[in-house]
Amino acid sequence: MESRKSPLAGRRAILASMHGKERAIGPVFKEILGVDIEVLGDLDTDQFGTFSGEVERPGTMDEALVAKARHGLKISGLDLAVASEGSFGPHPQMPFIPAGLEKLVLIDAKAGLVAIEHSLDMSPCYASWEARSLSDIADRVHAAGFPRQAMIVRPNAGSPARVQKGIQDFEHLEASIAQAALASSDGLALVQTDMRAHFNPRRMKSIESLARKFADRLSRACPSCEAPGWGVKRTERGLPCSWCGAPTEWVLNEVMGCFVCDNERPELRSDGLSEADPAHCPYCNP
Template sequence: MKNQQLFSNRVAILATMHQKEIVIAPLIEQLGIKVIVPTNLNTDVFGTFTREIERSGTQIEAARLKAEKALAITGESLAIASEGTFCPHPSLPYISSNREIVIFIDKENELEIIGEEFSLDTNHNYQLVQNLQEAYNFAFKVGFPEHGLIVLASPKDSHEIFKGITTNEQLEEAVNYALKNSSTGKVHIETDMRAMYNPTRMKNIEKATRNLLKKINNFCPSCGIPGFEITQRIKGLPCASCYTPTLLTRAVKYQCKKCGFSQEELFPDGQYADPGQCMYCNP
C-alpha cells in the first residue's frame, strides 16, 4: 500500500496560529495532501509559553488535543499539530534544549504518527535586568531583533506583559513601563518562543516535520501501512579495539502500530564503536 493511495488529494488541517505552516506545509504537501490552516482555531487554549494558560497534559497530549480540535471544527479526517518544550538538557543541566514534536492524525485509516526533534540549538533564555542597557545586552545575546522578546515586571505576573517585541522602540517602551511598575526595581526579560518570533525554533519544527515524513514513508513489511518506526534501541555495540560491549546502539527494533509486526535491525550506526566510547579502553 503506497502513501499516495492513502493521502493523495486529501485535505489536512494544520492546527496553528503561529505561522508554522511556513515550514510544515511544503513538506506535508509532498504526500499529495493539501494543507489548510483554519482561521477560527485558537491553539493558545491548550497552553501558552507566556504563562497565561497552563499546557493541557503532556507535550504529546497537548499536540493531540490541537489536532482533534482542528478535526472537530472542520469535519475533516486528517490533521497535523505541533508542540514544543524547552528545558535543561538531561545530561547538561546548565544548557537549554528544545524538543519539538509534530503529530499526524488520520481518522480515516486510524493512524497516529509522531515526528520529533531534540536539539541543543535554541536561544531559550531569560534574565532580570534593572536598566535599558542590560536589556539591550540580553537582547543582542539572544539574536534580537530577528528573534522576538517578552518583557514583564515579574515572571509570576502575566497581566502586564509585552510579547512579540522585535524593534528597539518596542523594547524601550516595554522595559521602561515594566521598570516603572516593578516593585523590585528589576524586570523580567525573556526570549519569545512562539514559532513566528523564533526562527531557531522554526528550524527545529521543520526538522521534526522531516522526521515525521520519514516515518510516514516507512511502510510496515507485513501490512504496508505507513509509520513503521523504531520503538526500542538495544545497547551493546562492541568496541572496535577490545570488542567489549559499549553503551552505544547495537540494534534497533521497528514495530507497526497497526498490526503489531516487529523487526530488528542490527548495527544501524556501524558494526563497531569508537574506542573513545569504551569504558575499558577509555575509562
C-alpha cells in the same frame, strides 16, 4: 517522486497549530508525503496552553498535542490532522544548558493512527533577563537576534500588569521595559525571548527539520498493516567486539516498528558498522 509511494499521498490535513507553523511543515509534507496542509483562520489553540503563562497547558505535552489535533479534526471535518508543541527549559541531564523539545503529532482518523515524533534542540533561542532599562541588556538582546527574534516584557515582581508580547522594535522594547520596571515592586522588568514560532526564527527552523524527519518516517508503510510510519522504534545493544566477539554496549540492531500494530523487525545498523572497538569490550578492556 517520493510522494507517489507515500501511503498518505493525495490527502488533506488540518494543521491545528497557529503561529505560522504551516510555513515550516507545509512544504515538507507536500514534498515528501504528497499531503496538503491546510489551516483554519479562526482556530484558537491558545486554549491548549501558552508559553507566556496566561493559559496553563492541561495535562502532559503529548495530551495537549493530541487534544489540539483532535480539535482540528472536529473543526475542519477532515480525517487527517497535524499539531505541534514545544517545551523549553533546562536540559534534563545538564541543567545549565537550555534545551528545546519539539513534538509533532499526526492523527489519521481513517487508519486509527496516532503517531508522535520528537526532536531536541540543544541550542534553542531561549533566554530571559532582568533589567532596569534597555541599556542594561541591549548587547544580550541583540546577540539573541533581536529584532527578528521578538521579546516579551513584564514586571519582574508583584504586579498583575499585562504582559507585552511580540516586541520587534527598539522604541517599543525600551518603553515596555521602562513601564514594566516602574510597575514592578523590585523596580525590574523581566525580558524573555518570545517562544512562539513566528516570533522565534530558530524555533521555526527546528520545527521544519522535525517535520522532515517525521515525514520521512510516515512515507514508509508498515509491511504488515500498511499504516504510515514504518521506522526505528528502539535499538538493541550487543555489537560484537572486533577482537574477541563478545557482545558490547554498542548498538547491534535497529528495531523497525509500526505506530499501529505490533509488527517489529530487527535490522542491522543503518550505518553498516558491524564490530565494536575493543576499548568498549567488557573482556578486552575492562
